[in-house]
Amino acid sequence: MGTKESDGVDPRVLRTRRDVVDAATELFVTEGWSVVTHAEVARRAGYSKATVYAHWPTRLDLMRASIGKICDEADHPEPTGDLRADLVRGLVDFAEDLAGGHLDRVLGGLLERSGSDPVVDELRRRLYEAGTRSLEGVLRSHLPEVDVEPSLALLVGGVLTRGAFQGRPATEEFVADLVDRVLASTGRGEEG
Amino acid sequence: MGTKESDGVDPRVLRTRRDVVDAATELFVTEGWSVVTHAEVARRAGYSKATVYAHWPTRLDLMRASIGKICDEADHPEPTGDLRADLVRGLVDFAEDLAGGHLDRVLGGLLERSGSDPVVDELRRRLYEAGTRSLEGVLRSHLPEVDVEPSLALLVGGVLTRGAFQGRPATEEFVADLVDRVLASTGRGEEG
Numbered sequence: 001m002g003t004k005e006s007d008g009v010d011p012r013v014l015r016t017r018r019d020v021v022d023a024a025t026e027l028f029v030t031e032g033w034s035v036v037t038h039a040e041v042a043r044r045a046g047y048s049k050a051t052v053y054a055h056w057p058t059r060l061d062l063m064r065a066s067i068g069k070i071c072d073e074a075d076h077p078e079p080t081g082d083l084r085a086d087l088v089r090g091l092v093d094f095a096e097d098l099a100g101g102h103l104d105r106v107l108g109g110l111l112e113r114s115g116s117d118p119v120v121d122e123l124r125r126r127l128y129e130a131g132t133r134s135l136e137g138v139l140r141s142h143l144p145e146v147d148v149e150p151s152l153a154l155l156v157g158g159v160l161t162r163g164a165f166q167g168r169p170a171t172e173e174f175v176a177d178l179v180d181r182v183l184a185s186t187g188r189g190e191e192g
Numbered sequence: 193m194g195t196k197e198s199d200g201v202d203p204r205v206l207r208t209r210r211d212v213v214d215a216a217t218e219l220f221v222t223e224g225w226s227v228v229t230h231a232e233v234a235r236r237a238g239y240s241k242a243t244v245y246a247h248w249p250t251r252l253d254l255m256r257a258s259i260g261k262i263c264d265e266a267d268h269p270e271p272t273g274d275l276r277a278d279l280v281r282g283l284v285d286f287a288e289d290l291a292g293g294h295l296d297r298v299l300g301g302l303l304e305r306s307g308s309d310p311v312v313d314e315l316r317r318r319l320y321e322a323g324t325r326s327l328e329g330v331l332r333s334h335l336p337e338v339d340v341e342p343s344l345a346l347l348v349g350g351v352l353t354r355g356a357f358q359g360r361p362a363t364e365e366f367v368a369d370l371v372d373r374v375l376a377s378t379g380r381g382e383e384g
Contacts, residue, residue, distance in 0.1 A: 032304045034226040104303050111300025111356055112224045121359060128357040150350070150369055153358060157349025158342070164303055165320040166345060167313065177342055185373030 017065075019045045020052055025066040029102045033109030036062055060119055063109075067123045070106065076134035083142040087179045088172065090135045091159050095170035098163040103131075107160075132156055143186060154182050209257075211237045212244055217258040221294045225301030228254055252311055255301075259315045262298065268326035275334040279371045280364065282327045283351050287362035290355040295323075299352075324348055335378060346374050 023045035027036050036059060042049045056062045075093070079086045097103040110124040132152060139148035158178045162170040215237035219228050228251060234241045248254045267285070271278045289295040302316040324344060331340035350370045354362040 032308075034304075102307075104306050107357075108300045108303025108306065111296050112226075112304055114296050114300065114356065115294070116224075124357060125359045128353075128359075149354075149358060149360075150366070150373065153353040154346045154350040154370065154373065156357070157351070157353035158346040159349070161320075161345040161349035161352065162341075164306065165299075165316065165348070166341060167317045167320075168341075174342070178346060181342065181346065181377030182373070184377045 016047060016051060017055060020047060020055065020062075021065045021069050024056075024062045025069050028063065028066045028109065029070075029106060032105050033063065033113070036066070038062070060117070064119065064123060067106075067110075067127055071126060071130035074130045074133075079134070079138050079141070083138065084176075084179055084183065086138045087135065087155065087183075088176050090138065091155055091170075091175045091179065092172050094131065094135075094156065095159050095163050095175060098160065099169065104164050107164075146186060151182050151186055154185075155179065158182075208239060208243065209247060212239060212247065212254075213257045213261050216248075216254045217261050220255065220258045220301070221262075221298060224297050225255065225305070228258070230254070252309070256311070256315060259298075259302075259319055263318060263322035266322045266325075271326070271330050271333070275330065276368075276371055276375065278330045279327060279347065279375075280368050282330065283347055283362075283367045283371065284364050286323065286327075286348065287351050287355050287367060290352065291361065296356050299356075338378060343374050343378055346377075347371065350374075 020041060024036055024041045027040060027044065038049050038052045038056075038059070041062060042052045045052070052062075056065060077089060077093070094103075106127070110120060110127065113120045114124055115121070135155065136148060136152055139151055143151075155178060159170045159175060162168060162174060212233060216228055216233045219232060219236060230241050230244045230248075230251070233254060234244045237244070244254075248257060269281060269285070286295075298319070302312060302319065305312045306316055307313070327347065328340060328344055331343055335343075347370060351362045351367060354360060354366060
């Protein structure tokens, strides 16, 4: 990812960009959107504020770069071909990212600012798509004849609601039960 | 609601509290958590900053009061006794609050700050419970023998994910389809 952007760019500029985006992403993920200021990112990355402003004139530019990095690094295991097992594994990963990887903070930051700026809405959609691409692919490959978006909304939403709003862990047992329910609703409950 | 708090309190103090909480809630809902400062709330409510600080020493106190107001005013229609129709109506209301009532901003603000402070986690749980109490009651009354939390997570999460992350409207048709899928998974799909 990012190959096109880096073609012909001074390696020092690339390093600066990488350091600053790393610092902004770390700040966003651990402390939340409102903490990501040019001053704080510059301080943490070890560059001047002027340098940060030169590359990313607005806070939204910093957020776009951070979310790009989060999307590029989204880790998707290879599907095994077992529909139920692949869905359970993907959703357990998602639940762990919510609980321990601070994904709740990232999604919350985007949700809080949604509707206020089309760029934010675009970032939110991009993050959702990057995060769910693998699950969507698994569903589509096994259920080519159906619209998988409702199933995806139920699965992703069920895990999100459990972990983020019911305040209870989305354990593997809970996730497997959700998957069985959703597969049953698509007529695939007996498989796997 | 709030009757106990108001017993024996000077009516002018009650009016001040109400004005300030109204202003804080309006700001929270329309512009997000990070915009709710003592200075801005005071300006909008027409009181001094000192007055606002005297009643709500921290921003979290202002947020707690706003979320209390949002919970108290959560509007839950009387169930009709038709399981499917009551769930669809409740969830369409929720989808409308997400899309037009800025509930996405409120939930996002809580999610962004979750894990950072037990008070925030408690507010998040309180808001979720107030928002889903009616749906939970409908499920429990028709399905007394089952744990309704997974069904509730699927329904609420499915609508949230559709509206807030898939960036597509959770129409009544979409909601009805989710309800049918979830009821099918509890063995109640043929009813209603």
